[in-house]
Amino acid sequence: MISTSKIAIIGCGNLGTSIANGLLQMQGFQPENLTLTKRNISSLEAYQKQGVQVLTDNQVAVQNADIVILGVKPYNVTPILKDLKPSLDPNKQLIISLATGISLEEMYQVLDPKTVAFRAMPNIAADIQESITCICDQNANAEQVKLIKKLFDSIGFTISIDESLMEAATVLGACGIAYVLRFMRAMIQGGIQIGFDSVTASKIVNQTVKGAAELMIQKNMHPEAAIDKVTTPKGCTIVGLNEMEHQGFSSAMVRGVIASYEKIEK
Ligand SMILES: NC(=O)c1ccc[n+]([C@@H]2O[C@H](COP(=O)([O-])OP(=O)(O)OC[C@H]3O[C@@H](n4cnc5c(N)ncnc54)[C@H](OP(=O)(O)O)[C@@H]3O)[C@@H](O)[C@H]2O)c1
Numbered sequence: 001m002i003s004t005s006k007i008a009i010i011g012c013g014n015l016g017t018s019i020a021n022g023l024l025q026m027q028g029f030q031p032e033n034l035t036l037t038k039r040n041i042s043s044l045e046a047y048q049k050q051g052v053q054v055l056t057d058n059q060v061a062v063q064n065a066d067i068v069i070l071g072v073k074p075y076n077v078t079p080i081l082k083d084l085k086p087s088l089d090p091n092k093q094l095i096i097s098l099a100t101g102i103s104l105e106e107m108y109q110v111l112d113p114k115t116v117a118f119r120a121m122p123n124i125a126a127d128i129q130e131s132i133t134c135i136c137d138q139n140a141n142a143e144q145v146k147l148i149k150k151l152f153d154s155i156g157f158t159i160s161i162d163e164s165l166m167e168a169a170t171v172l173g174a175c176g177i178a179y180v181l182r183f184m185r186a187m188i189q190g191g192i193q194i195g196f197d198s199v200t201a202s203k204i205v206n207q208t209v210k211g212a213a214e215l216m217i218q219k220n221m222h223p224e225a226a227i228d229k230v231t232t233p234k235g236c237t238i239v240g241l242n243e244m245e246h247q248g249f250s251s252a253m254v255r256g257v258i259a260s261y262e263k264i265e266k
Contacts, residue, residue, distance in 0.1 A: 002150040003028035008065035010058050010080060011072030012036040012044060015098055018126035019069065020047060022155035025129065029154075035061045059087040067094045067151065069120075074099040081110040090114040094144060096151075098122065100170050101264060104138045104163060116140045118148055119166055122155060123174045131156035134169035171260045179256060184209055 003026055009016040020036055023029050024047075031051035036044050041054050048054045055061045062068050062084055072080055077099045088095070090112040097107060097119050107117050118140065122133040133152040137145060137160075145160060152158040161169055184205050191201030215226060231238040 002026070002147055002154070003030075004033065005066040005147070005151075006033050006035070006064055007067045007069065007151070008035040008037070008061040009069045009071050010037050010061060010084070011070060011076065012038050013071055014124070015122060015126060016069070016071030017044075017047075018124070018131070019071070019122070019151075019155055020052070022126060022129050023151070024050065024052075026154045035065065037061045058084055062087050062093060065093055067096065067148075070095070070097045070099060072099065074102050077102045078106065078110060081107060085110060085112075088112070088115070090116075094118065094140070094148065096120050096148065100174070101167065103166075104136070108138070114139070116144055119163065120148070120152060121166060121169045121174055122152065123177050125177060126155040129155050132173045133158045134161045134166065134173060135159070136161055136163040136166055138163075167264045168261060170264055171257055175260045179253065180209070 007023065009020060012020060016036065020034060023034060024031060031047075032053070034047075035053040035055060036047055037055045037058050038044060039056055041048075041056055044052075044054045053061075058080060068084070068088070070077055070080060077097055081095075088111070091114065093115075095107070095111065095115055095117045097117070098121070099119075100121070102119070104117055104119060108115070111117060116137065116139045118135055118137045120133055120135045122131040125131045126133075131152070133156060135145075135148060135152060135158060137148070140148070149158045149160070187205045187208075188198060188201045191204060192198055196204065212223075212226075215221065216223060219226075227241070231241065
């Protein structure tokens with residue numbers, strides 16, 4: 001059970017604290033079961049006050065852990081795994097790396113081959129428990145996959161994918177947040193030009209985007225099916241949409257996704 005697992009987050013920065021926040025809100029999860037590390041722990045004081053163990057020593061942090069989450073930058077993964085190796089028991093801890101672009105193969109250059117390891121790619125909506133997290137693993141059995149899914153479900157929604165899609169998941173899910181935010185900014189700018197102040201335009205756009213996403217999720221719909229419902233023949237919506245397409249809207253989005261993917265692949 002995830003609520004009774006001892007979890008250590010090594011390198012508790014932006015993403016690590018989002019995961020910590022999700023876990024601490026999970027029913028039955030005890031703060032004592034969570035250990036967070038950083039070199040400079042002043043930003044983790046509030047967690048310490050809640051009963052979470054906050055440390056600078058990564059080796060001590062993993063010793064009693066069932067699950068070790070690496071929240072450090074990609075270039076820190078290999079050196080930290082090397083440091084941790086003497087304190088890791090391949091039959092005990094499950095290792096999860098959040099690092100972009102670090103393959104399981106690279107991790108196993110350090111880890112004992114019997115270790116159960118995962119990669120997980122959440123996004124910054126983890127902060128409000130609305131992340132989409134894609135996970136893949138090596139050596140995990142069905143129960144361990146279920147456990148790790150439950151962990152990431154505490155910060156949103158989790159899906160298992162093949163490792164070969166992990167970079168694509170980074171683009172669509174993690175970079176994707178920025179694409180949507182840029183789209184929202186453009187819509188707000190349009191709203192200002194047609195008469196709203198920026199605060200009101202932002203409120204309208206935020207709720208419109210939230211409503212559109214919820215509609216797709218709750219009704220399990222494809223966007224085009226809903227678009228057909230709001231495009232009255234000869235009406236203002238289809239005129240606006242077609243003008244956006246003439247200006248290359250869908251093409252720009254697809255090309256942006258591919259450009260990010262090509263960059264990450266390099
Ligand atoms: N942000 C995203 O949207 C996103 C999405 C998916 C995946 N990722 C991946 O998630 C990872 C973390 O991203 P982030 O945005 O959370 O980065 P971040 O805020 O920079 O967090 C990394 C943390 O690691 C700590 N750290 C560095 N060296 C350490 C060491 N030797 N021991 C312990 N802690 C150490 C740093 O704190 P100190 O300097 O105090 O030690 C820092 O707080 C990255 O690998 C990234 O690729 C990020």
